[in-house]
Amino acid sequence: MDKNPVISVVVPCHNEADCIGAFIERLRRVFADLPDYELELVFVNDGSTDNTLEILKQRLEKDPEIVIVDLSRNFGKEAALSAGLQQASGDAAIPMDADLQDPPELVPQMLQKWREGYDVVLAHRQSRAEDSLAKRLSARWFYRLHNLFSQPGLPENVGDFRLLDRRVINALQMLPENCRFMKGIFAWLGFRTASIDYDRPARIAGRSKFPAWKLWNFAMEGLTSFSTAPLRVWTYIGAFFALLAFVHASIIFWRTIFFGVDLPGYASLLVAITFFSGLQLMGIGIIGEYLGRTYLEAKRRPIFIIRKVYRGEK
């Protein structure tokens, strides 16, 4: 008889002590109705300062399907997810947040699609009712801008919650970059992709680890990791203004010939200087953004450091 396929649920955790218990209960309830699949539960402790690790260790004694990947410090969610996927041994993996914002009840639908032959099954958020207006608007603009610049584009309103076939997990290990914008990396990988819809609930306990400035940096990382368009656009901006300057110069030239010299406005000169200084600084800033990332990549540091992996005795 064939062995049942193993599904690795990968959960990055940073200070999620209040969520883990409820998360495991709900996930197990779902898997209780899926006797044809085996669960492997990979928790990544991403430098938690609360007792997340202790709680996980206690759980491990009772639940042998748990694996704990303890990172040496907080590396951020993207790195934690990469660590979890590297350690996962399943035939497919599903990254999930510990706060139950990714409902485990969707797993059977994902597995159904997987059985149909899809390598990736995305969970697409139908509504963003739980998010603030600012977050909703910024998300919308981010996707527009990103997809304008980057090929292939990101599917909108899709997070890390998705099913990945073993082929996809293996392909992922071949991408060595340090700037890990996982959504973009997943999109870049391609593969046969299906999608299912869901409504994203609010987090069950604790606080979001992504304040506005972190989201902004994350968006910048997304843009600069997958497109060089923001760099190249300055050539065209420069050419456009050079052309404008040339037209303006000709106008001044002919006006001087026909009407003589008058004293041109001091205000317009100042406006032009400040405007173009600002524009140039922005251009330099963008170059800096890429240069910084190139520097980080050039160091070739590992994406994460694992302190210890705990596995249950099966």
Ligand code: UDP
């Ligand atoms: N997370 C992590 N490392 C971090 C920040 C977050 O592993 O540095 C985990 C966190 O524990 C949670 C998931 O990433 O399981 C999503 O975080 P959160 O719910 O705070 O993000 P939001 O849903 O608000 O975007």
Ligand code: MG
């Ligand atoms: Mg959350």
